[in-house]
Amino acid sequence: MLDTDLIAASTPSSRLMVVLHGLGDSMEGYRWMPSLLALPWLNYLLVNAPDEYFGGFSWYDIYGDAAPGVTRSRKLLIELLNDLPARRFDFAQTVLFGFSQGSLMTIEIGARYPQLFAGLVGISGYAHEPETLVRQLSPEARQQRWLLTHGTQDPLIPLAPVRQQVQQLRAAGLNIQWHEFPKAHTIDTGAELACIRQFIMDRYPTPPR
Numbered sequence: 207m208l209d210t211d212l213i214a215a216s217t218p219s220s221r222l223m224v225v226l227h228g229l230g231d232s233m234e235g236y237r238w239m240p241s242l243l244a245l246p247w248l249n250y251l252l253v254n255a256p257d258e259y260f261g262g263f264s265w266y267d268i269y270g271d272a273a274p275g276v277t278r279s280r281k282l283l284i285e286l287l288n289d290l291p292a293r294r295f296d297f298a299q300t301v302l303f304g305f306s307q308g309s310l311m312t313i314e315i316g317a318r319y320p321q322l323f324a325g326l327v328g329i330s331g332y333a334h335e336p337e338t339l340v341r342q343l344s345p346e347a348r349q350q351r352w353l354l355t356h357g358t359q360d361p362l363i364p365l366a367p368v369r370q371q372v373q374q375l376r377a378a379g380l381n382i383q384w385h386e387f388p389k390a391h392t393i394d395t396g397a398e399l400a401c402i403r404q405f406i407m408d409r410y411p412t413p414p415r
Contacts, residue, residue, distance in 0.1 A: 208282050209233070209254040212293075213240055219247040219414035220294060221324070223301045223406070224287075226253055226308030228330075230262040242395060243403050247414035249295070255307070256282060265307040276334050280314045287319065297321040301406055305329045305393060306363070309354075313339070317380075322346045325409040327402060328354045330391055332363055333371045340378040348379040353405040355398055357389035 211233055215221070225236045233252035240250055255263035256279060266275025290300065301324050304312035309331020316326040317339050331354075333339055356368050365386065372384050383405065387398045 208256060208286050210286070211252045213237070213250040213252065215249045215414075216246040217414060219249070220296055221247055221299045221410060221414055222249045222251060222290070222295045223303050224251045224253060226265070226283075226302070226304035226311050227255065227263070228304075228306030228308055229264050229268060230259050231305075232262045235262075242399060243406070245403065245406060247410075248406070253283075253286065255279065265311050268307075272334060276310070276314060279311055280318070283311060283315055284319065287315070287321070297323055299324055299410075301325045301327060301409060303327040303329075303402075304331060306331050306391065310334050313354075316350050316352065317347045318342055318344050320344050320346060322349055325351045325353065325405060327405065328352070329393055329398070329402075330356055330360060330363060332368045333375065336371050336374050340375065343378065343380075348381070350381065351409060352380060352382040353385070353402065354382055355385045355387060355401065357391060357394075358386050359389060360391045362391040 225239065227233065227235055233254050236252055255265040257264040265279045266272045290297065302312050302315060309328035312326055312328045313333050354372060356365050358365055372382055376382050385401055387394050393399065
């Protein structure tokens with residue numbers, strides 16, 4: 207079971223964003239999101255990855271074979287998502303957000319999970335084994351709305367291979383909005399955050415409930 211914390215919307219609603227952090231970080235690194243995104247009708251479910259990593263957490267092993275950790279973390283996230291209806295959250299009202307390793311896990315879930323989300327946001331990440339991923343797409347995957355962004359100055363995950371992956375995923379039929387920003391391996395709280403905010407607002411065209 208994954209450790210989570212729910213930050214309730216200031217205006218009661220069933221709209222939810224599930225937030226997946228990057229390597230070595232934790233849910234604590236995302237408590238700024240509600241105030242900066244300024245979407246009072248949005249609930250936030252902050253999630254810690256399962257493995258301890260130098261004071262933070264990790265979704266998978268970056269030094270060896272990533273596949274076992276990715277598969278295990280995907281199963282844990284599926285268990286978490288399967289429990290959302292019991293917490294009175296609807297998949298169609300849920301955005302899945304991830305940064306770096308969390309972005310990879312967002313892509314994993316969005317490609318395979320048999321439910322349609324409000325939207326999927328992946329920041330500064332990449333796809334794990336994209337050839338396998340496109341062969342295992344769920345029927346819902348091509349109906350999902352995706353926002354993927356990356357930094358042109360990212361020293362940890364170079365831009366060019368990720369850009370090629372996005373082209374590959376688009377060719378497989380995924381509806382991906384792709385944006386590049388002049389940033390390193392981080393979340394830009396200016397133009398990029400504004401882009402994320404607009405994407406989320408566009409996914410909820412009707413009044414909150």
